[in-house]
Amino acid sequence: MSIQAIDLSYTYGQGTAFEQHALRHVNFEIKDGEFVGLIGHTGSGKSTLIQHLNGLIRPTGGDILYQGKSIYSDGYSLRELRGKVGLVFQYPEHQLFEVDVFSDVCFGPRNLGCSKEETEKRARHALKLVGLDESFYSQSPFELSGGQKRRVAIAGVLAMRPEMMILDEPTAGLDPRGRDEILDQIERLNRQHGLTILLVSHSMEDVARYVDRLMVMNRGEKVFDGTPREVFRHYRELEAIGLAAPQITYVVNELRDQGIPLDETITTVEEARDAILGLLEKRGKLK
Amino acid sequence: MKIIKAANLVFDYIRRNEEGEVEDVNRALDHLNVEIEKGSFVAVLGHNGSGKSTLAKLINGILLPAEGTVWVSEMDTADEERIWDVRKTAGMVFQNPDNQIIGNIVEEDVGFGPENIGVPTEEIWKRVDESLRAVGMTMYRKRSPNRLSGGQKQRVAIAGVMAMKPQCIVLDEPTAMLDPNGRRDVIRTIHELNRSEGITILLITHYMEEVIDADRVIVMDDGKIVMDGTPREIFSRVEELKNYRMDVPQVTELSWELRQRGVPLPECILRKEELLEALLPLLKEE
Amino acid sequence: MIRDITIGQYYPVESPVHRLDPRTKLFGTLVYIISLFFADNIGCYAAATLFLGAVVHLSRVPLRFIVRGLKAIVFLLLLSVSFNLFLTDGRTLVRLGFLKITDNGLRLAFFMGLRLMYLVIGSSIMTLTTTPNQLTDGLEKSLGFLNRLRVPVHEISMMMSIALRFIPILVEETDKIMKAQMARGADFESGNLIQRAKNMIPILVPLFVSAFRRATDLAMAMEARCYRGGSGRTKMKPLHYEKRDHMAYAVLAAYLIAVIAIRFFF
Numbered sequence: 001m002s003i004q005a006i007d008l009s010y011t012y013g014q015g016t017a018f019e020q021h022a023l024r025h026v027n028f029e030i031k032d033g034e035f036v037g038l039i040g041h042t043g044s045g046k047s048t049l050i051q052h053l054n055g056l057i058r059p060t061g062g063d064i065l066y067q068g069k070s071i072y073s074d075g076y077s078l079r080e081l082r083g084k085v086g087l088v089f090q091y092p093e094h095q096l097f098e099v100d101v102f103s104d105v106c107f108g109p110r111n112l113g114c115s116k117e118e119t120e121k122r123a124r125h126a127l128k129l130v131g132l133d134e135s136f137y138s139q140s141p142f143e144l145s146g147g148q149k150r151r152v153a154i155a156g157v158l159a160m161r162p163e164m165m166i167l168d169e170p171t172a173g174l175d176p177r178g179r180d181e182i183l184d185q186i187e188r189l190n191r192q193h194g195l196t197i198l199l200v201s202h203s204m205e206d207v208a209r210y211v212d213r214l215m216v217m218n219r220g221e222k223v224f225d226g227t228p229r230e231v232f233r234h235y236r237e238l239e240a241i242g243l244a245a246p247q248i249t250y251v252v253n254e255l256r257d258q259g260i261p262l263d264e265t266i267t268t269v270e271e272a273r274d275a276i277l278g279l280l281e282k283r284g285k286l287k
Numbered sequence: 288m289k290i291i292k293a294a295n296l297v298f299d300y301i302r303r304n305e306e307g308e309v310e311d312v313n314r315a316l317d318h319l320n321v322e323i324e325k326g327s328f329v330a331v332l333g334h335n336g337s338g339k340s341t342l343a344k345l346i347n348g349i350l351l352p353a354e355g356t357v358w359v360s361e362m363d364t365a366d367e368e369r370i371w372d373v374r375k376t377a378g379m380v381f382q383n384p385d386n387q388i389i390g391n392i393v394e395e396d397v398g399f400g401p402e403n404i405g406v407p408t409e410e411i412w413k414r415v416d417e418s419l420r421a422v423g424m425t426m427y428r429k430r431s432p433n434r435l436s437g438g439q440k441q442r443v444a445i446a447g448v449m450a451m452k453p454q455c456i457v458l459d460e461p462t463a464m465l466d467p468n469g470r471r472d473v474i475r476t477i478h479e480l481n482r483s484e485g486i487t488i489l490l491i492t493h494y495m496e497e498v499i500d501a502d503r504v505i506v507m508d509d510g511k512i513v514m515d516g517t518p519r520e521i522f523s524r525v526e527e528l529k530n531y532r533m534d535v536p537q538v539t540e541l542s543w544e545l546r547q548r549g550v551p552l553p554e555c556i557l558r559k560e561e562l563l564e565a566l567l568p569l570l571k572e573e
Numbered sequence: 574m575i576r577d578i579t580i581g582q583y584y585p586v587e588s589p590v591h592r593l594d595p596r597t598k599l600f601g602t603l604v605y606i607i608s609l610f611f612a613d614n615i616g617c618y619a620a621a622t623l624f625l626g627a628v629v630h631l632s633r634v635p636l637r638f639i640v641r642g643l644k645a646i647v648f649l650l651l652l653s654v655s656f657n658l659f660l661t662d663g664r665t666l667v668r669l670g671f672l673k674i675t676d677n678g679l680r681l682a683f684f685m686g687l688r689l690m691y692l693v694i695g696s697s698i699m700t701l702t703t704t705p706n707q708l709t710d711g712l713e714k715s716l717g718f719l720n721r722l723r724v725p726v727h728e729i730s731m732m733m734s735i736a737l738r739f740i741p742i743l744v745e746e747t748d749k750i751m752k753a754q755m756a757r758g759a760d761f762e763s764g765n766l767i768q769r770a771k772n773m774i775p776i777l778v779p780l781f782v783s784a785f786r787r788a789t790d791l792a793m794a795m796e797a798r799c800y801r802g803g804s805g806r807t808k809m810k811p812l813h814y815e816k817r818d819h820m821a822y823a824v825l826a827a828y829l830i831a832v833i834a835i836r837f838f839f
Contacts, residue, residue: 051752082756082757094753095775097782111758142782145336174335176493176533177533260567347797371801383787386787386790389734389798391737392704392706399800405806405807408809408811
């Protein structure tokens with residue numbers, strides 16, 4: 001069971017002077033329960049790509065299969081799909097519109113045709129998942145802090161009970177702690193609740209720490225796809241397309257260049273710390 | 288010489304209900320004191336809601352303090368007669384690049400400030416040319432701002448401030464909405480302005496890697512200044528920073544973690560090169 | 574891409590028409606429109622055709638670009654031409670069932686068609702050769718006399734210019750909000766009229782909130798850059814008439830006199 005992109009292409013303004021290839025023959029499969037990162041700089045096609053996965057854009061070539069069925073085939077219910085594949089846009093708090101937090105979160109399940117009871121049950125559950133308790137229910141979403149607003153917006157998508165969540169830059173504009181809190185919550189959704197996650201990000205550091213697998217987009221093409229370790233091994237190529245691997249990758253690689261036997265696939269601070277400590281201990285330089 | 292002095296600043300955001308009664312008071316600045324040296328590059332860190340944006344707006348005279356005084360080049364920002372001089376001296380760049388560009392063409396936007404303060408036409412052109420050159424946007428001067436990237440828009444906004452010949456630029460999270468490339472360009476541009484034009488920079492941000500090259504780092508929390516020193520001094524206090532919801536660059540964190548476990552490293556490492564230099568002799572086999 | 578929409582469809586080339594002062598073009602367009610309403614014989618239309626042809630040629634805007642503007646009025650054009658064609662009394666030329674075409678009808682229809690087309694072409698030449706900014710500047714300066722009647726001319730033109738900048742941004746934002754709500758299962762296509770209107774709330778509320786936020790931000794940014802209304806402001810691109818504008822006015826006057834003369838003496 002999975003979501004698949006098959007030879008997906010999208011061209012803006014086809015046949016006009018403004019023609020622009022946003023996606024070129026992109027292929028991948030995301031299996032249920034995976035935690036995947038999607039990286040690329042602005043204009044690499046990643047936003048266009050995720051809108052396809054949710055059926056918001058029709059491709060100009062290729063197909064999207066969800067659980068084996070083409071989402072663009074006749075009679076396929078896109079609304080149902082959108083309940084299954086939740087998409088959280090960048091700055092999702094900009095879509096809040098209801099008078100209070102609770103009704104806003106109810107919007108999604110209500111659109112899916114859930115009964116009032118079921119809708120409220122889901123909304124309560126979703127708000128709990130993002131860590132907002134009942135004291136928030138009757139507050140106006142416009143009076144919350146930035147981080148809280150964002151969580152309400154994420155709950156709004158979670159309340160549809162999706163099997164997969166796509167999040168576009170969920171940490172943009174948050175401070176470091178706010179960023180960690182949101183990412184930790186997303187990780188919990190994956191690890192504890194089994195949600196498939198596709199996390200779009202600019203930040204290699206964030207991605208290295210959380211995801212199992214990483215896809216890198218450049219100029220509408222998928223250029224890398226693998227575990228963070230595999231992808232960051234190509235840190236020189238990443239740099240050439242305007243993306244940098246995490247700082248730690250550089251440190252480890254430069255130490256390796258000097259003949260220090262470190263694992264080249266180290267990508268996080270913790271891994272680097274343990275490897276270096278291990279090496280020092282072996283050399284007897286640590287008491 | 289001090290270009291900015293703030294003494295005992297208090298600022299409250301007051302929410303009133305429909306009858307105009309005070310419903311809620313949120314103290315954004317709490318008896319804050321600070322002085323900024325002319326020509327320096329100062330970074331202000333703090334989590335969302337720590338009061339750092341409010342401080343920025345008080346310096347430019349967009350907000351006025353409830354208590355205390357801000358002086359910009361010896362001018363009291365509360366002095367109505369000098370307010371335009373204050374704003375000319377301390378220019379401001381905001382977070383959202385789209386919401387601060389007024390002109391429909393890049394060069395016209397850069398000319399907006401000088402037009403407002405009554406600079407003669409010929410001089411406006413000269414200033415626009417110089418400012419666009421200073422931020423490296425000359426080749427985009429005839430473009431519509433809507434067709435620029437976020438980083439380019441921010442550089443246009445900086446040029447717009449430069450065209451008013453300020454002594455100081457306050458940037459309120461100018462990179463928060465940019466991608467890594469745009470962020471790098473903006474930071475490089477303001478360092479360049481600081482170095483070559485001697486403009487005092489007050490950079491408000493929560494990206495740690497943007498502040499390691501600053502002359503001085505101020506950390507705010509709860510409307511107060513809680514840490515103040517060189518980047519090296521500040522980043523050596525990793526735990527304290529984390530308490531204020533801040534972070535440290537990965538290299539700093541790694542060396543701190545190693546030091547905690549008894550590896551003899553210098554107290555605070557900010558750059559990759561420093562870490563390599565300190566680690567190599569330890570790791571090399573004899 | 575939505576941001577590529579240029580309001581007023583400016584066509585960016587260098588030409589003598591592009592270089593004219595926007596006030597000249599505004600006034601010229603006005604005079605041309607008036608002249609079309611004066612014209613009632615073949616001589617007048619010949620003069621109008623000649624004048625328009627010359628301006629189009631000088632503007633260096635490709636003809637197909639100009640003709641494209643006519644698409645919008647095809648229906649109106651056909652309607653008014655056929656009304657004139659079939660419903661005017663006179664000597665019958667052709668009879669099609671209950672419809673008849675008369676000599677007068679043919680003449681009127683022909684002139685009416687030309688007049689409408691020239692109206693559209695004439696005014697689109699102005700928007701094609703003048704940036705929205707120049708246009709607002711031109712309006713601000715030409716209507717400056719209204720200041721004495723306490724009409725806030727500067728403020729109005731500033732508002733127009735800001736609107737021009739923000740319309741593409743807000744169009745894009747609408748698109749984004751709409752997609753985001755669709756991702757939450759919203760449906761904008763089905764239901765009756767009232768239902769559909771209600772369905773717009775999840776778009777309109779965030780859009781208004783965003784527009785207000787942008788407005789507040791913008792006001793703050795303008796204040797920070799010392800904006801304090803029109804008085805005491807200088808201009809980066811002040812408008813002044815050049816020799817070519819005086820020449821244009823002379824040609825314009827000659828053209829108007831010619832049309833009037835042809836109308837009354839031939």
